Amino acid sequence: xxxxxxxxxxxxxxxSEKAAMAAEVGQYAFNVTSDATKPEIxxxxxxxxxxxVEAVRVVNTKGKRKRFGAINGKRSDTRKAYVxxxxxxxxxxxxx
Numbered sequence: 001x002x003x004x005x006x007x008x009x010x011x012x013x014x015x016s017e018k019a020a021m022a023a024e025v026g027q028y029a030f031n032v033t034s035d036a037t038k039p040e041i042x043x044x045x046x047x048x049x050x051x052x053v054e055a056v057r058v059v060n061t062k063g064k065r066k067r068f069g070a071i072n073g074k075r076s077d078t079r080k081a082y083v084x085x086x087x088x089x090x091x092x093x094x095x096x
Contacts, residue, residue, distance in 0.1 A: 009044040
């Protein structure tokens with residue numbers, strides 16, 4: 001896989017209470033590009049954070065239909081990846 005492509009797969013870490021609780025057991029959540037595959041996500045995390053990935057789960061969320069004044073609109077669809085690391089591995093976002 002292209003290193004340049006892998007650098008663009010992860011958009012941001014998910015900052016939420018649920019993601020913080022999952023991080024305590026070695027599972028981290030990231031917003032990813034809509035066309036990212038599980039192997040690409042795993043390789044991107046391994047490349048950027050120098051850890052070993054055990055499993056990747058992906059969630060696609062449809063954007064809500066919203067009304068913006070007189071205009072009907074729709075929020076963007078999102079894709080989120082939950083990455084489980086091998087035993088003893090962890091990611092410290094303060095250093096990265």
